[in-house]
Amino acid sequence: MDRLTGRSLDLCTGPLSRHGGGMNTKSAYVHGYSPQEARRLGDQADTLAGLLHAGTAYAAGSRVLEVGCGVGAQTVHLARSSPGARIVAIDRSAESLAQAQEYVTAREPWASVEWHIADLHDLPFGVGEFHHVFACFVLEHLPDPGRALAALRRVLRPGGTLTVIEGDHGSVVLHPDSIHAHEVIGHQVRLQAAAGGNALLGRALQPLLSDAGFDQVMVRPRTAYADATRPALVDGLTRKTFIAMVEAVRDQALSTGLTTAADWDRGIADLRLTAEEGGTFHYTFFKAVGVKPLA
Amino acid sequence: MDRLTGRSLDLCTGPLSRHGGGMNTKSAYVHGYSPQEARRLGDQADTLAGLLHAGTAYAAGSRVLEVGCGVGAQTVHLARSSPGARIVAIDRSAESLAQAQEYVTAREPWASVEWHIADLHDLPFGVGEFHHVFACFVLEHLPDPGRALAALRRVLRPGGTLTVIEGDHGSVVLHPDSIHAHEVIGHQVRLQAAAGGNALLGRALQPLLSDAGFDQVMVRPRTAYADATRPALVDGLTRKTFIAMVEAVRDQALSTGLTTAADWDRGIADLRLTAEEGGTFHYTFFKAVGVKPLA
Numbered sequence: 001m002d003r004l005t006g007r008s009l010d011l012c013t014g015p016l017s018r019h020g021g022g023m024n025t026k027s028a029y030v031h032g033y034s035p036q037e038a039r040r041l042g043d044q045a046d047t048l049a050g051l052l053h054a055g056t057a058y059a060a061g062s063r064v065l066e067v068g069c070g071v072g073a074q075t076v077h078l079a080r081s082s083p084g085a086r087i088v089a090i091d092r093s094a095e096s097l098a099q100a101q102e103y104v105t106a107r108e109p110w111a112s113v114e115w116h117i118a119d120l121h122d123l124p125f126g127v128g129e130f131h132h133v134f135a136c137f138v139l140e141h142l143p144d145p146g147r148a149l150a151a152l153r154r155v156l157r158p159g160g161t162l163t164v165i166e167g168d169h170g171s172v173v174l175h176p177d178s179i180h181a182h183e184v185i186g187h188q189v190r191l192q193a194a195a196g197g198n199a200l201l202g203r204a205l206q207p208l209l210s211d212a213g214f215d216q217v218m219v220r221p222r223t224a225y226a227d228a229t230r231p232a233l234v235d236g237l238t239r240k241t242f243i244a245m246v247e248a249v250r251d252q253a254l255s256t257g258l259t260t261a262a263d264w265d266r267g268i269a270d271l272r273l274t275a276e277e278g279g280t281f282h283y284t285f286f287k288a289v290g291v292k293p294l295a
Numbered sequence: 296m297d298r299l300t301g302r303s304l305d306l307c308t309g310p311l312s313r314h315g316g317g318m319n320t321k322s323a324y325v326h327g328y329s330p331q332e333a334r335r336l337g338d339q340a341d342t343l344a345g346l347l348h349a350g351t352a353y354a355a356g357s358r359v360l361e362v363g364c365g366v367g368a369q370t371v372h373l374a375r376s377s378p379g380a381r382i383v384a385i386d387r388s389a390e391s392l393a394q395a396q397e398y399v400t401a402r403e404p405w406a407s408v409e410w411h412i413a414d415l416h417d418l419p420f421g422v423g424e425f426h427h428v429f430a431c432f433v434l435e436h437l438p439d440p441g442r443a444l445a446a447l448r449r450v451l452r453p454g455g456t457l458t459v460i461e462g463d464h465g466s467v468v469l470h471p472d473s474i475h476a477h478e479v480i481g482h483q484v485r486l487q488a489a490a491g492g493n494a495l496l497g498r499a500l501q502p503l504l505s506d507a508g509f510d511q512v513m514v515r516p517r518t519a520y521a522d523a524t525r526p527a528l529v530d531g532l533t534r535k536t537f538i539a540m541v542e543a544v545r546d547q548a549l550s551t552g553l554t555t556a557a558d559w560d561r562g563i564a565d566l567r568l569t570a571e572e573g574g575t576f577h578y579t580f581f582k583a584v585g586v587k588p589l590a
């Protein structure tokens with residue numbers, strides 16, 4: 001659980017430390033890369049793959065950069081959707097990349113994926129080297145997403161596309177509703193902010209990409225909703241993705257004095273009710289595509 | 296503006312008085328039925344028609360009951376999507392129905408629509424008279440939606456479908472975010488609750504329909520999102536639908552002591568920023584379909 005400490009609905013990337021985030025780097029790192037965790041992240045990504053990857057398919061032969069690939073949970077879907085594309089996946093963590101390589105090779109053995117240890121702010125690629133860039137749940141961890149977008153824009157060729165996917169915890173709708181549940185979600189948001197990130201970033205993608213000089217910016221909400229008629233989604237989305245992610249910051253929320261054990265447990269218990277019979281859970285991801293101008 | 300007093304994103308129905316709601320029945324009624332207001336509701340419905348009506352098409356010859364048709368803003372889309380269906384539209388308000396008839400006849404002159412003044416709790420129809428029932432932004436105004444669903448179930452034939460569409464103000468995501476804007480939205484929610492309704496009903500549709508004895512209940516979010524790249528949607532959704540609806544309860548919010556003029560105006564000003572360059576607005580509607588069991 002600590003693997004996801006301080007992070008939001010993060011299905012594809014490594015721990016905060018990759019991007020220089022911080023307060024709990026060490027524990028996140030230590031617990032972050034077990035094979036079990038990789039499998040869990042993969043399962044979560046599979047749950048949402050149809051929702052998030054629909055519409056993303058790159059032409060055969062095109063060179064695609066995935067930044068912050070983490071354990072490869074999204075890379076495998078990129079490879080599946082774009083079988084002829086030449087994917088270059090980067091992450092700051094060597095362990096993460098090793099896991100990603102194993103994970104993707106096992107599932108898409110014929111995929112063309114190069115793996116590089118790299119920081120997205122200091123990319124070891126030339127100007128305009130890529131036809132497309134893909135970043136899923138990465139910007140939400142960066143203190144300055146605009147700076148990151150400028151770095152990505154540099155390596156993109158004119159006319160190439162940037163695709164960014166982010167969640168937004170402000171879109172959570174719970175039934176039964178509970179102020180206590182919203183409080184624990186708020187603690188997650190605060191901890192992520194304290195680590196230099198922003199769990200409410202999805203709503204800001206359009207101005208972010210436009211301000212970073214991308215053209216034809218198109219943002220579409222990708223809404224996930226689970227109720228008792230969809231038990232697999234209740235399990236994969238509500239329980240194993242969202243609630244597990246919030247639960248993961250318990251120790252931090254207590255040690256930093258944000259809440260008490262009693263209040264925390266009450267909020268989590270209420271959150272769990274949304275995954276029971278009669279409960280519902282709603283969350284919106286935002287998927288943005290922008291084009292690097294020709295001139 | 297007073298037309299929408301005490302109501303949520305209500306694009307198809309008449310004032311609260313229809314269903315026995317109440318604190319501001321009179322003013323809502325007086326100002327509710329001008330031709331301008333009907334046109335505005337129609338424009339709003341047109342903005343969202345693709346989003347809300349997609350997937351709803353009834354077979355030629357089928358008998359379809361629309362409850363709470365109001366000024367016909369949704370009726371016209373029902374008729375368009377199901378050209379051969381025999382639609383029966385009811386509303387408690389004679390004025391509303393007269394407007395609806397004029398509105399729909401002008402736009403879909405060949406549509407088969409019967410108009411009845413009726414309360415959905417006391418329907419002048421026999422058991423199983425309808426193949427399908429459609430209710431858009433109606434349950435949110437009722438103190439007991441379960442009772443209403445039982446009444447609708449009665450007139451539906453076994454195997455027939457019920458379609459319910461509701462918004463949920465808890466799904467609002469604003470950029471730039473503002474506690475003041477959320478406060479004015481909260482006042483709208485409180486006033487609707489005081490009138491016996493529920494502006495947070497969308498999230499509860501699945502358990503509501505299931506508990507009311509509908510089978511194969513399927514709820515899908517229909518998310519509306521507007522940013523500067525879609526000026527028509529910013530205007531139709533953010534400004535003319537959502538902000539206008541919230542602004543409409545200003546007098547009530549002040550007269551009931553929920554807020555001060557300064558706080559109100561500050562919240563509205565912040566809400567308007569979401570419709571400016573760099574702003575974004577997100578709202579989720581919930582569309583539920585259930586089937587009346589065969590036995």
